Amino acid sequence: MENNEALIIQILAHRNAAQLKLIRETYAATYGEDLLKDLDSELWSDFQRALLLWTLDPTERDAYLVNEANKQLTSSNWVIMEIACTRSSNDLFLVRKEYHARYKRSLEEDVAYHTTGDYRKQLLVPLVSAFRYEGDEVNMMLAKSEAKILHEKICDKAYNHEEVIRILTTRSKAQINATLNQYNSQFGNAINKDLKSDPKDDYLSLLRATIKCLTRPEKYFEKTLRLAINKLGKDEWALTRVVVTQAEVNMQCIKEEYHKRNSVPLERAIAGDTSGDYENLLLALIGHEDA
Amino acid sequence: MENNEALIIQILAHRNAAQLKLIRETYAATYGEDLLKDLDSELWSDFQRALLLWTLDPTERDAYLVNEANKQLTSSNWVIMEIACTRSSNDLFLVRKEYHARYKRSLEEDVAYHTTGDYRKQLLVPLVSAFRYEGDEVNMMLAKSEAKILHEKICDKAYNHEEVIRILTTRSKAQINATLNQYNSQFGNAINKDLKSDPKDDYLSLLRATIKCLTRPEKYFEKTLRLAINKLGKDEWALTRVVVTQAEVNMQCIKEEYHKRNSVPLERAIAGDTSGDYENLLLALIGHEDA
Numbered sequence: 195m196e197n198n199e200a201l202i203i204q205i206l207a208h209r210n211a212a213q214l215k216l217i218r219e220t221y222a223a224t225y226g227e228d229l230l231k232d233l234d235s236e237l238w239s240d241f242q243r244a245l246l247l248w249t250l251d252p253t254e255r256d257a258y259l260v261n262e263a264n265k266q267l268t269s270s271n272w273v274i275m276e277i278a279c280t281r282s283s284n285d286l287f288l289v290r291k292e293y294h295a296r297y298k299r300s301l302e303e304d305v306a307y308h309t310t311g312d313y314r315k316q317l318l319v320p321l322v323s324a325f326r327y328e329g330d331e332v333n334m335m336l337a338k339s340e341a342k343i344l345h346e347k348i349c350d351k352a353y354n355h356e357e358v359i360r361i362l363t364t365r366s367k368a369q370i371n372a373t374l375n376q377y378n379s380q381f382g383n384a385i386n387k388d389l390k391s392d393p394k395d396d397y398l399s400l401l402r403a404t405i406k407c408l409t410r411p412e413k414y415f416e417k418t419l420r421l422a423i424n425k426l427g428k429d430e431w432a433l434t435r436v437v438v439t440q441a442e443v444n445m446q447c448i449k450e451e452y453h454k455r456n457s458v459p460l461e462r463a464i465a466g467d468t469s470g471d472y473e474n475l476l477l478a479l480i481g482h483e484d485a
Numbered sequence: 486m487e488n489n490e491a492l493i494i495q496i497l498a499h500r501n502a503a504q505l506k507l508i509r510e511t512y513a514a515t516y517g518e519d520l521l522k523d524l525d526s527e528l529w530s531d532f533q534r535a536l537l538l539w540t541l542d543p544t545e546r547d548a549y550l551v552n553e554a555n556k557q558l559t560s561s562n563w564v565i566m567e568i569a570c571t572r573s574s575n576d577l578f579l580v581r582k583e584y585h586a587r588y589k590r591s592l593e594e595d596v597a598y599h600t601t602g603d604y605r606k607q608l609l610v611p612l613v614s615a616f617r618y619e620g621d622e623v624n625m626m627l628a629k630s631e632a633k634i635l636h637e638k639i640c641d642k643a644y645n646h647e648e649v650i651r652i653l654t655t656r657s658k659a660q661i662n663a664t665l666n667q668y669n670s671q672f673g674n675a676i677n678k679d680l681k682s683d684p685k686d687d688y689l690s691l692l693r694a695t696i697k698c699l700t701r702p703e704k705y706f707e708k709t710l711r712l713a714i715n716k717l718g719k720d721e722w723a724l725t726r727v728v729v730t731q732a733e734v735n736m737q738c739i740k741e742e743y744h745k746r747n748s749v750p751l752e753r754a755i756a757g758d759t760s761g762d763y764e765n766l767l768l769a770l771i772g773h774e775d776a
Contacts, residue, residue, distance in 0.1 A: 287578065287616070290616045291616075294616075294618050294619070294620075298618060298620055298622050299618050299657075300615070300616055300617055300618045300655060300657070301616075302614075302615065302616070302655050303617075303618065303655040303656060303657075306651045306655045307651070307655070315647060315651070316647075319611070319651075319655075320610065320611070320614065323593075323611065323614035323615065323616070324591070324593065324614065325578070325581050325582075325585075325591055325592075325593070325614070326591055326594075327585050327589060327590050327591045327594065328585075329585075329589055331589050356606060356607075360597045360598070360606070360610075364591060364593050364594035364597045364598070364610075365594060366590075366591070366594075
């Protein structure tokens with residue numbers, strides 16, 4: 195098997211999306227099974243899970259990951275938030291469309307039904323339902339006034355106030371960025387520093403991560419990788435998810451960010467923490483050109 | 486001018502969408518102006534407003550109407566709700582896309598920013614952000630349990646409880662219909678009857694209208710026409726809006742509903758209440774085949 199798996203990695207890790215689609219269709223024609231159904235089996239090794247996720251097209255993969263998160267009890271909010279905030283508006287919409295086709299329900303319907311805790315619904319449902327404007331236009335008056343609103347609510351510890359939610363869930367990323375720059379200039383701290391008062395608060399952690407995903411996704415992914423790699427008993431699902439979903443998107447920035455923050459290249463950190471086929475596949479995925 | 490306008494009505498009221506698009510492009514090429522900009526002028530007669538709205542394609546028209554509603558102080562919530570709840574999921578998404586292109590902001594961003602009152606935001610923003618599943622599949626267990634939730638919240642007068650909002654803003658129309666049928670069977674009243682306790686409450690009126698739009702749009706439109714026609718000082722904007730937006734969609738059902746409820750055909754009611762070119766245009770639009 196060793197040789198087969200090396201071959202699979204060599205082939206799959208270097209295909210583009212159209213070629214991967216062909217591989218999946220061939221798989222379905224050969225085995226009469228949908229790869230996504232196979233993924234639901236819990237027998238897969240980390241290697242197999244990563245490989246199957248990689249062969250999905252990005253839209254199907256995201257729909258699958260959100261659906262999976264909707265069925266889990268813990269740490270699933272982060273996956274949902276990550277997909278809602280780091281994909282383009284159009285890509286997020288395509289995920290919602292795919293979710294209809296595959297699960298016969300709407301994505302926001304499942305998120306609203308399965309998340310517990312008011313604050314999660316308040317934040318997650320509008321995040322996944324958003325279709326943000328993506329132009330560069332920024333309204334500086336608005337940035338100033340909404341920075342002030344955010345600061346007031348944070349001073350009052352009203353972290354889930356509807357105005358905070360409204361600003362973060364409906365404004366364009368360019369506008370949010372301008373607002374948070376204003377926040378920093380007017381009030382002397384980055385907003386995420388002011389949101390750090392209670393490090394044990396799950397909602398505040400999610401809110402800080404949301405802000406990071408919207409404005410500095412490479413920093414968010416770097417931190418997710420760092421925690422996944424260093425964690426006692428590692429978090430292979432997060433490691434796999436970030437590598438597979440970002441391989442063709444933003445991996446170069448994430449690698450640079452990782453190297454800067456950890457003084458070690460991502461390749462070396464992954465190699466030191468994984469082994470065998472799983473290691474080889476992840477390295478092939480993050481190193482496209484070098485592998 | 487009389488002859489010209491008769492000719493315009495004759496031509497415009499009987500064109501299909503593709504031909505109307507051509508007319509608009511010719512207009513733009515001839516006068517160097519966008520029809521939508523002209524619409525913003527407040528000098529138009531009811532006839533001219535109806536004519537211009539009619540020449541827009543449905544997606545642009547809806548985006549225009551929501552944007553206009555976002556700039557108004559009163560009765561605009563209804564227009565936004567009506568468009569969010571009576572269009573198909575895909576059409577509503579196309580309206581959001583058109584809104585980006587035309588107004589350089591997202592539709593939900595403007596609705597969230599401009600509506601006042603927590604409950605409006607709570608209801609309207611998820612309504613316009615929804616991308617409901619449109620299949621016929623119904624989960625009867627869920628219909629029963631959510632009918633019970635709705636009944637409990639209504640008994641507690643918690644009309645804006647997050648569960649009420651969740652059910653109405655995320656479930657498919659088929660599922661909501663099943664849930665409300667269960668409500669009726671289990672608790673003996675149609676939900677809208679139980680929501681009638683205080684007829685002066687704006688939020689409750691909007692909630693009832695939302696339920697009607699989601700489950701019996703022809704009844705909602707019949708009532709809107711009835712009120713627009715009978716109102717002291719008439720409501721030409723509502724009359725124009727319903728006729729123009731529904732002419733090619735659901736007019737036959739609306740006419741039947743109107744006749745049944747008012748014992749007079751819609752044609753005769755409109756003829757008795759309007760005059761001149763405006764009357765002729767509306768009659769041509771509702772009577773397509775007979776005019």
